[in-house]
Amino acid sequence: MKFLTTNFVKCPIKGCQSSLDAFPLKYEECQLAQEEQEYNPEFLCHMLERLDWNAILKVAHDLGNDSLPPTKPEDLDPIMEDDQAILKDLHTLLLETQVVDGKMVCKNCQHIYYIKNSIPNFLLPPHLC
């Protein structure tokens, strides 16, 4: 599961839909791996525009990374050298960092979802669906 995906998933339980605590999930006991992906600065710039940066910061913190800028980098230009360095870093973080194993905990209902072999599993036990 790529880091980027964490910005688009949350607890599927109906009662957690409107809770502000339910997003992002809290990532615990995670094993990470770096897997090379094609570098596409245009794609990154556009994705960046729509990312919830606070959620990115929270998940990065869960995964032991507190080095991100507190505000979202904006108006990055893939041609500018300084911006290129930022984009490369974001590429490494968002697209090449895989959560291979770990837990995702809903901060609203405390339900735990597991990631195994890089695949997150959001199935609910019968009494919750």
Place this chain on the structure above:
Amino acid sequence: MSVPSLTISKGLDPKSQEEDFVHNVYNEIAPHFSQTRYKPWPIVEKFLKSREDYSVGIDVGCGNGKYLGINDKLFMIGTDRSDGLISCAQELSKNSYNVGVADGLNLPHPNDSLDFAISIAVIHHFATEERRIEAISHVLSKLKIGGEFLIYCWALEQENSRRGYKEGDEQDILIPWVLAKKQEKKPKQPKRKRRGENTNNNEQVELEESTPEVAEVEVVAKEQLEEEAKQSQTKYRYYHLYKKGELIENALKTNHCTIVEDGYEKDNWWVIVKKI
């Protein structure tokens, strides 16, 4: 003739029906099923290629993920109820697709957040009309206003196909999938081979490229079904075959969409709806 389809008993508990005749079966047939699913259907490909660049969408019931790599300017997340099929998607894409295991009625995405969705040959597996409508409604709840959703469901009207279902036939049926048991193959015994006739295992046009061993399974007489099912591992999947107009009707009953376009392709009804 091929292994016949069966009608399903009425009044089964919808959730256990889906577990027995959809979830468990897909996990059992996943690797084999996945081999027969790699050709994108033209309407789906067109839909994905016409999305705005860099939009974000979901494929609900993505199976082996064959639609997740169609347009590399999109960010797509595919989910499926079958962990077996999701493992296939992960292997096929060398872990580059974004996939997860999830139930179509409990999707793990924030509401009102996505640009588009597709659900190809999935909604027809839900056991009741109420649940099929709920499934459409639930996907719509994840889209932004104006977001489009392409749905495909198997059609009742397919007289030109091998199965020949037609108007007036039973709509709730069990479709056989025959898994060849490799260890029981007897290559020296020249049984009636049915290569090229694409006998038994599935409904889609992709079957033409299916594995040859599948086509070597013996034809099963109806009265011997149970016994033969054990030997050749026939698995039955539940389908609700959609009749003309029914898919649009289901979509409109959600009260959350308008119809953008609809049609019939390769024994399936399809519709593109827009969230309102």
